[in-house]
Amino acid sequence: MIRFACRLTRPGFALDAAFTAGPGVTALFGPSGSGKSTVIRLLAGLERPEEGRITLGDTVLLDTARRRTVPPHRRRIGLVFQDALLLPHLSVKANLTYGRWFTPRGERRIAFDPVVEVLGIGHLLDRRPATLSGGERQRVAIGRALLASPRLLLMDEPLASLDQARRQEILPFIERLRDAFAIPVVYVSHAVEEVTRLASHVVRLEAGRVVATGTPSEVFAAGLDRSGGDRFALRSVLTARVKQRLPDYGITLLDHPAGEIVVPGLLPLGDEVGVAIRATDVALARGPAGDLSTRTVLDGTVTRVEADASGPFATVTVTLTGGDVIVAAVTRLAAAALDLAPGVPMKALVKAGAIDESGLPGAVPKAQPG
Numbered sequence: 001m002i003r004f005a006c007r008l009t010r011p012g013f014a015l016d017a018a019f020t021a022g023p024g025v026t027a028l029f030g031p032s033g034s035g036k037s038t039v040i041r042l043l044a045g046l047e048r049p050e051e052g053r054i055t056l057g058d059t060v061l062l063d064t065a066r067r068r069t070v071p072p073h074r075r076r077i078g079l080v081f082q083d084a085l086l087l088p089h090l091s092v093k094a095n096l097t098y099g100r101w102f103t104p105r106g107e108r109r110i111a112f113d114p115v116v117e118v119l120g121i122g123h124l125l126d127r128r129p130a131t132l133s134g135g136e137r138q139r140v141a142i143g144r145a146l147l148a149s150p151r152l153l154l155m156d157e158p159l160a161s162l163d164q165a166r167r168q169e170i171l172p173f174i175e176r177l178r179d180a181f182a183i184p185v186v187y188v189s190h191a192v193e194e195v196t197r198l199a200s201h202v203v204r205l206e207a208g209r210v211v212a213t214g215t216p217s218e219v220f221a222a223g224l225d226r227s228g229g230d231r232f233a234l235r236s237v238l239t240a241r242v243k244q245r246l247p248d249y250g251i252t253l254l255d256h257p258a259g260e261i262v263v264p265g266l267l268p269l270g271d272e273v274g275v276a277i278r279a280t281d282v283a284l285a286r287g288p289a290g291d292l293s294t295r296t297v298l299d300g301t302v303t304r305v306e307a308d309a310s311g312p313f314a315t316v317t318v319t320l321t322g323g324d325v326i327v328a329a330v331t332r333l334a335a336a337a338l339d340l341a342p343g344v345p346m347k348a349l350v351k352a353g354a355i356d357e358s359g360l361p362g363a364v365p366k367a368q369p370g
């Protein structure tokens with residue numbers, strides 16, 4: 001368990017944030033400049049707050065009241081940044097083992113072979129970093145961080161410098177390392193799909209403050225009303241369980257209290273998954289939806305209608321059976337025609353084609369590594 005509470009001021013920016021993070025992946029999520037990287041640097045010991053206390057399990061890493069701080073190299077924290085900083089003159093193998101020098105012999109819990117296996121980098125060991133793709137370099141950087149047997153792994157937008165195909169290539173590896181090595185991970189991202197796929201817990205930051213914490217569904221629902229403005233940026237996250245795979249059609253059916261959700265791809269049976277859905281991909285129906293191509297029809301009740309008096313669109317929040325919240329961007333004309341108002345029973349329709357497979361677990365990488 002990580003306990004973090006720090007206050008720090010800089011010209012034009014103040015951080016005053018507290019949160020706890022358990023096992024698995026905790027995502028730090030928020031707009032640019034909200035302080036995510038600052039929190040990472042504080043955890044790593046690369047920055048000192050005016051006031052703060054950080055503990056990792058029983059170890060006090062920082063306690064300004066007691067004038068205690070553990071220097072970065074003694075924190076046993078692994079770091080992975082946006083750009084993999086590999087040593088160019090060393091082979092992949094030498095880069096991987098480099099980090100182990102900093103770990104006392106008795107504490108080297110993580111062995112070489114399983115890391116190479118989980119990250120799928122066995123065929124790259126003799127290569128030099130310059131000959132690797134961006135995705136491969138990032139996997140090596142993750143491997144190097146893991147091989148130092150860290151007590152905590154910090155990943156600051158590890159996929160941000162990669163294109164969509166490479167991101168899809170690496171996500172399954174990060175998922176595997178999350179499941180294979182019991183190391184808590186704090187993961188910075190502003191990609192909703194990445195967060196829903198990897199994180200069990202989300203800490204949402206805005207202007208240096210924690211504005212919401214909880215599961216991805218809870219946090220995205222709490223953050224929705226604040227996002228305002230850009231209808232393409234509005235997303236809801238629904239949590240559902242994999243109930244049936246239809247290999248002949250290449251789709252999976254998820255069980256949600258409000259109805260069945262159809263998603264592309266074949267997901268592991270029984271898994272609980274978070275599905276991120278854009279507000280622009282949700283249609284609303286007041287009555288029975290009839291013969292539609294859209295098979296995902298979820299039952300709920302309108303809880304909020306927000307419309308800019310002069311703009312073309314309204315943002316409609318529907319609380320679904322079971323409590324998840326979904327947001328639809330519809331025209332103001334449609335909102336008026338359907339007489340949308342809080343309390344009105346409503347069906348939310350989501351096209352399977354609008355769901356991004358890369359945000360779902362078990363997604364097959366598009367480009368095979370190699």
Ligand SMILES: Nc1ncnc2c1ncn2[C@@H]1O[C@H](COP(=O)(O)OP(=O)(O)OP(=O)(O)O)[C@@H](O)[C@H]1O
Binds near residue numbers: 010032035190
């Ligand atoms: N070394 C520094 N000196 C002064 N101000 C800084 C420094 N580093 C960051 N800042 C400021 O602190 C604030 C928070 O920055 P931080 O990098 O933590 O944000 P972030 O949420 O990680 O953003 P992004 O998603 O863009 O990386 C910003 O206003 C930034 O300009």
